[in-house]
Amino acid sequence: MPEPDFDAIVVGAGPAGCVAATLLARAGHQVVLIERGSTPGSKNLSGGVLYGRVLETVFPDYAAEAPVERRITKHTTTFLNADSAVSIDYWAKSLAKPVNAVTVLRAHFDEWLASQAEEAGAFLMAGVRVDELMVESGQVVGVRAGEDELRTRLVVAADGVNSFLARAVGLRGTPRQEQVALGVKGVLRMDPKTIEDRFGVRGGEGAAHAIVGDCTKGVAGGAFLYTNKSSLSLGVVMRLDDLIAKGFKSSDIFEHCYTHPGLAPYLDGGELIEYGSHLVAEGGLEMLGEVSSDGLIVIGEAVGLTINSGFAVRGMDLAIGSAIIAARLADAALRHGDTSAQALDYRQRLLGSYIGQDLKTYAKAPAFLHRNRLYSDYGMLAAEVFRGVFSLDTTPRQHLLKCAREAVRGSGVGYRKLLADGLAGVRSL
Ligand SMILES: Cc1cc2nc3c(=O)[nH]c(=O)nc-3n(C[C@H](O)[C@H](O)[C@H](O)COP(=O)(O)OP(=O)(O)OC[C@H]3O[C@@H](n4cnc5c(N)ncnc54)[C@H](O)[C@@H]3O)c2cc1C
CATH class of the missing domain: 3.30.9.90 (D-Amino Acid Oxidase; Chain A, domain 2)
Structure with a gap:
């Protein structure tokens, strides 16, 4: 076997890849972080709320040092109709300290994360697209990028939602449209x-x-x-x-x-x-495929790690969390000279972590969010209840319960569906 060029090759400098590269470099391994964008973050897009407590475990002062935008202390959830809206506002000073969530713009934020990986000793190769994995006797031994071949003891695939790398070795299929x-x-x-x-x-x-x-x-x-x-x-x-x-x-x-x-x-x-x-x-737990094979470990959205609860989209924090778990296991595997899937034992550790627990907690959310009434009827229904409360004329007022009953009757949703959706919502979210 030719000598590997690196201990670990991390593909993709999003949150998952940058954190994995940082931790492996800090542990003393020779790491290259390969990013197809001309600069890290240039190809990336998020809504931008990062639930950052997990990042604090890697960069304790990230909220002060990284290019974050604002500390989120107010969450508003709105049912929006064509000409009315019903909102719930949650504001809490305590969300500012310790910092619960921040907004980020990925072009700046990912660049900062990648610079932290470089500072830890990783070698950043930006503007290079990995075309395929090199596999010998079932073991991933490196990557090909154009004419270049780089050999390694372990590839960390952090190449995002499409993850052609994970698909190429059959860890994941093409996701279904839903x-x-x-x-x-x-x-x-x-x-x-x-x-x-x-x-x-x-x-x-x-x-x-x-x-x-x-x-x-x-x-x-x-x-x-x-x-x-x-x-x-x-x-x-x-x-x-x-x-x-x-x-x-x-x-x-x-x-x-x-x-x-x-x-x-x-x-x-x-x-x-x-x-x-x-x-x-958007598939949640159901989307989680196989997460490692011999010489390969897959992290972040490349294994489908996102949770959409309707109130919040979470992807970056799960990407970072999976990178931390994977880096710990990869460090131990590299030290013992065995990077087989069995030695990595990543799936078990991932499912046993808070990430796996959260995926299980929200496992029914995708199916619940398939109910089309959520996107039309319920906004109108809620607005109708409040119209009964606030729209005053010279006719006699009715109690809230009666306003609600009339709104349900007028909405065409019906009590049975309302009850079923309410119960499903409580159980899923
Ligand atoms: C519209 C939208 C809104 C969102 N809102 C939020 C939000 O508010 N909060 C939240 O937490 N999450 C949000 N997400 C999800 C979040 O963006 C992702 O879950 C997160 O970016 C995943 O991080 P990652 O590091 O796994 O992958 P990515 O951030 O996708 O990074 C993958 C990296 O790999 C690189 N790459 C890919 N293929 C190759 C290759 N072959 N060679 C070299 N490099 C490669 C890419 O250029 C990229 O830099 C949102 C997503 C979208 C689309």
Whole structure:
């Protein structure tokens, strides 16, 4: 066997790859981090709320040192109709300290993460696309990038939602259309004072809005509106099967959301300075395929690690968490000179961790979120209840319960479906 060029080759400099490369380099291994984008983050797109407690375990002062935008202390969940909306607001000062979540812009954030990997001793190769894995006698022994071959004792695939590497060795199949969503995102420039006045936040604090309903024209999914320092991140995430079935173009849905009268008070005057789209895994636990083979370990969204609870999209924190688990196991395997899947024992450790527990907790969420009534009827129903409460004329008032009963009767949803959906929601989310 020729001598390996590196102990570990990490493919993909997103959150998963950068953290894995940092930890393996800190442990004294020769690591190369390969990224196809000209700079880390240049090809990446997230809504942008990072639940960062897990990152703190690797970079304790990340919230002060990394290019983060705002500390999120306010979460708003909205049912949006064509001309009405019902929202729940949750604000808590305690979410600022310890920092629970921050907004990030990936072009800056991923670059910082990759620089931390370099500082730890990893060698960053940006602007290089890995074309395939080199496999000899069933063992992954390196990667090919164009004419170049790099040999290694272990490949860490952190190449994101499509993970051609994991698919090439049969660890994953092509995801089904209902297991992925298409996200379209725009960044709108806005001065910080306007942002703080409109979203009711101060200082470095920020708000995260999760919106369902008319913002996606009823397509299963939702919209997000997050505050950065001097910009807003606005996006729509639409389940691919429903988007195709309803025959809409994703750009038209984004345009509809961007110009929605219910969002205009937040967005007016914002200048669209960035626009892009990206797939996101939506299958949850059901999507988790095989996660390692001899000489290969797969982390982050490359194994489908995302959770969409309807209230929040989580992917970056799970990517980082899986990178930490994988790096620990890889370090031990490299030290013992055995990087077989059996020695790595990664699947068991991943499923036994809080990540595996969370995947199990939210395992029913994808099926629950397939109920189309969530994206149309319930927003109208909630608005109708509040219309009964707040719309005063000279007719006699009714108690809330009666308003609600009449709203249910008028909605066409029916008590049985309402009860079934309510129970399913409580059990899934
Ligand atoms: C619209 C949208 C909104 C989202 N909102 C949120 C959110 O608010 N919060 C959250 O936590 N998550 C969110 N997510 C999910 C989150 O973006 C992902 O889960 C997360 O980025 C996964 O991290 P990763 O490191 O596994 O993969 P990625 O971030 O996708 O990184 C993979 C890297 O690999 C590189 N790469 C791929 N193939 C190759 C190759 N062959 N050779 C070399 N390099 C390669 C890519 O260029 C990329 O840099 C959102 C996703 C979308 C699309």
